[in-house]
Amino acid sequence: MSRITMPPTAAAFAAALLLAAAAPAAAQFAAVVPPPARPAPVQVVNGDTVPVSPVDSAQMATRMDLRAWVDSAALALTLGSDTAAAVAPPVAADETVADSTVRVTAPLPLTPDEPQAPPPDGPVSGGSVLRDGAPAPDTATPLPLLGVLGSAMTLAGLALRRRRR
């Protein structure tokens, strides 16, 4: 069995390289460390602490009153972002939930980048929006001219052939 040996300078360089690479390399092993246990989601209703099951979505929706939140969000969409905060339902202190995953209790403010609800008037045609000052669509057609030309050519051809006889 052969033994691998290296000069002292190379060993020092390898050690320095390992130490320098240790910090970024540590990020790859972070997943091995178990995260701290998250507190169980609870809801405070009328002063009583009620545990909330994180897997029971129907129960979560009921207890968080998501229907009211969705309705208020839809109303905010129709009224615009400026009034979104004004129409948001007041959030009582006893309705907050300790779990961060279910903490949303008010509609998020709208930003201009968010897609807007379709207008209630009906479908919007494809293509670009009407540009102010656009000319009328090009309805010009050469068909009448071609028809007249074809008729004239046919008559002329007939006349020439008849004249030959």
Place this chain on the structure above:
Amino acid sequence: MTPAVHRLAGAILLFGGLGLLGAVGWRYADGALARDRARAEWAAMEARWAVESAQARAERPQGPVAPGTPVARVVIPRIGLDEVILEGVEATVLNAAPGHMPGTPMPGATGNSVISAHRDRHFHRLGQLAVGDTVRTFTPQGHRTWRITGRRIVGAGRPVLYDTPTATLTLTTCWPIRFIGPAPDRLLLVAEPVGS
């Protein structure tokens, strides 16, 4: 000219003219067939909406509309016009039916809805309309009666179409109606809704 030249020139003119007439006739016939298809499609859509409305689960089309899709129907009693409107103002669409200009709202919705057609086909009697005449439009969202409030003749490239804060209907076609060759002007009829 010798008789041979006469014969050759006559044959060229005759067959060339017949070819032109055939091409023009084919184009008109193709448009007529497409118009019939659009009418049948619109009738089927109306029947389907009626059934869905009766079953209280009507789903009106929303979102972008593909070019060539029937989107509305326009009726002008004074000139006996009753046409299905297709989406788009491309040559193939206008060959079949009046076209709804993309980017403008459907007739009856808020804004300036623009409908265009050729003067030698569906809008060949549009020039007979005057201020005060009635126009009716039917869309999946309902029907609306309009009264013509303006009549303008402008150059082909002039800026004439603007969005409006209220429901407006603009009908356009080429002008003069009787013109050999590409018409230089455009006839615009602007209508406002009658009632609410």
